[in-house]
Amino acid sequence: xxxxxxxxxxxxxxxxxxxxxxxxxxxxxxxxxxxxxxxxxxxxxxxxxxxxxxxxxxxxxxxxxxxxxxxxxxxxxxxxxxxxxxxxxxxxxxxxxxxxxxxxxxxxxxxxxxxxx
Amino acid sequence: xxxxxxxxxxxxxxxxxxxxxxxxxxxxxxxxxxxxxxxxxxxxxxxxxxxxxxxxxxxxxxxxxxxxxxxxxxxxxxxxxxxxxxxxxxxxxxxxxxxxxxxxxxxxxx
Numbered sequence: 010x011x012x013x014x015x016x017x018x019x020x021x022x023x024x025x026x027x028x029x030x031x032x033x034x035x036x037x038x039x040x041x042x043x044x045x046x047x048x049x050x051x052x053x054x055x056x057x058x059x060x061x062x063x064x065x066x067x068x069x070x071x072x073x074x075x076x077x078x079x080x081x082x083x084x085x086x087x088x089x090x091x092x093x094x095x096x097x098x099x100x101x102x103x104x105x106x107x108x109x110x111x112x113x114x115x116x117x118x119x120x121x122x123x124x125x126x
Numbered sequence: 127x128x129x130x131x132x133x134x135x136x137x138x139x140x141x142x143x144x145x146x147x148x149x150x151x152x153x154x155x156x157x158x159x160x161x162x163x164x165x166x167x168x169x170x171x172x173x174x175x176x177x178x179x180x181x182x183x184x185x186x187x188x189x190x191x192x193x194x195x196x197x198x199x200x201x202x203x204x205x206x207x208x209x210x211x212x213x214x215x216x217x218x219x220x221x222x223x224x225x226x227x228x229x230x231x232x233x234x235x236x
Contacts, residue, residue: 044225046171054163054171054214056225067223103170111218112161113225114182116170 018120031104
C-alpha cells in the first residue's frame with residue numbers, strides 16, 4: 010500500500026522560511042514523479058512544484074525563486090524548502106506522487122502552513 | 127497558459143440522480159493530459175479519471191469521463207451518499223511545464 014506522510018507545517022512570520030517533508034512508503038520517490046500541490050483555505054487546488062526521477066525540477070510562477078523541491082532517496086523523503094514566505098502562501102500543502110508526469114495518483118494527507126505575524 | 131473553467135460551480139442533486147460536470151479549456155488540449163479528482167472536506171484529493179476517460183484503480187464504474195479538444199465531462203451515473211464532494215479537473219501542460227486545475231464543482235445534497 011502506498012503511503013505519503015506530509016509534515017513540517019506550522020505558523021511562520023512573513024519573510025520567514027519553512028521546510029516541508031513527505032515520507033513515502035510502498036512507493037519509490039527516486040524512480041517516480043513527485044510534486045507539491047497546495048490549497049489555500051476555502052480555495053481550489055494549485056500545483057506548486059514537480060521533481061522528475063532524473064532530477065529536473067519545475068515550479069509555478071508564484072513560487073519560482075523562493076521554493077526549492079528536493080529529495081533524499083536514502084530516506085524516501087521529499088522536501089519543499091520555502092523561503093520569503095508571504096500571506097499568499099498560507100495553505101495546506103500536499104505531496105503527491107505518480108508513475109507518470111501527467112497527473113497525481115497518490116497524495117499525502119497535507120500539512121498546514123500559516124504565514125502571519 | 128491554459129485556463130480550465132468548471133461549471134456549474136455548485137450542483138444540487140438527490141441520491142440516485144445523474145451528475146454531469148463540465149471542464150472547458152481555454153485552448154485545445156490533448157485528452158491524454160486531462161484528469162479528474164474528488165475531494166471531500168478535510169481530505170486529500172483522490173484521482174478518479176486520467177487520460178480523460180480512464181478510471182483510476184478502485185474507482186466505481188458509475189464514474190465516467192469523456193471529451194476532447196476543449197470540452198471535457200465527468201459523469202456520475204447515479205449519485206451515492208459518498209459521492210457528494212468537490213470535483214476538480216486538471217490538465218498537464220508540456221510547455222511551459224504547468225498543471226492547471228479548474229476551480230472545482232461542488233456537488234451537494236439537494
